[in-house]
Amino acid sequence: MKNSVLTLFAAAALIACKKNETTSVNESTGTPTVSAPAESGMTVTDSTKMADTTATTNSLSDQDKKFADAAATGGMMEVMMGQLAATNASNAEVKALGEMMVKDHSKANDELKKWAKTAGYTLPASLDAEKQKEYDDLKAKKGAEFDQKYTNLMVSDHKKDIEEFKKEASEGKEASLKSFASKTLPTLEHHLMESEKAKNAVK
Numbered sequence: 001m002k003n004s005v006l007t008l009f010a011a012a013a014l015i016a017c018k019k020n021e022t023t024s025v026n027e028s029t030g031t032p033t034v035s036a037p038a039e040s041g042m043t044v045t046d047s048t049k050m051a052d053t054t055a056t057t058n059s060l061s062d063q064d065k066k067f068a069d070a071a072a073t074g075g076m077m078e079v080m081m082g083q084l085a086a087t088n089a090s091n092a093e094v095k096a097l098g099e100m101m102v103k104d105h106s107k108a109n110d111e112l113k114k115w116a117k118t119a120g121y122t123l124p125a126s127l128d129a130e131k132q133k134e135y136d137d138l139k140a141k142k143g144a145e146f147d148q149k150y151t152n153l154m155v156s157d158h159k160k161d162i163e164e165f166k167k168e169a170s171e172g173k174e175a176s177l178k179s180f181a182s183k184t185l186p187t188l189e190h191h192l193m194e195s196e197k198a199k200n201a202v203k
Helices: 002-020 042-059 062-088 092-119 129-139 143-171 175-201
Strands: 022-025 032-035
Touching (some): 062 092, 062 143, 062 175, 129 143, 143 175
Antiparallel strands (some): 022 032
């Protein structure tokens, strides 16, 4: 009895194996050859994704790369300086301006990071030497002197940012990055307006 049960199991296992195998005939010898089932398509999908990412990165124009780098470092600086203003400013309007900068630029920075991840592009992870010096100089200021320095920086920086974002929106090649620039412009224009108000309040 045991032997017949074992034989049945063996036969069933053999049939199951045969279903997953592919039999083909070797044309030169006429003998059948058995090949194992194909692997899952994971490798193909991964390599396709990698190829797509590489293609996206390679298709970025110099304008796109320059803009993405500047937007990343500029956005980082706006958040860092905004945090300083939220704690160090003596004027309530300047504090409120700093808080708005932190909130809005953090959101824009996250959107830019998402784009970079999709495009396979590496954004700068820290401030360049010029922006780091501006931040350090501001950090050393206190009271009314801080308020004036911060609002002056926010007016000049946002004028420059608006020019860069407009240029990318019209001259950029990568559609998603152009869209990011266009979508962020109204926020930057609002920031400039609020920065000018705060600047006038601390004269």
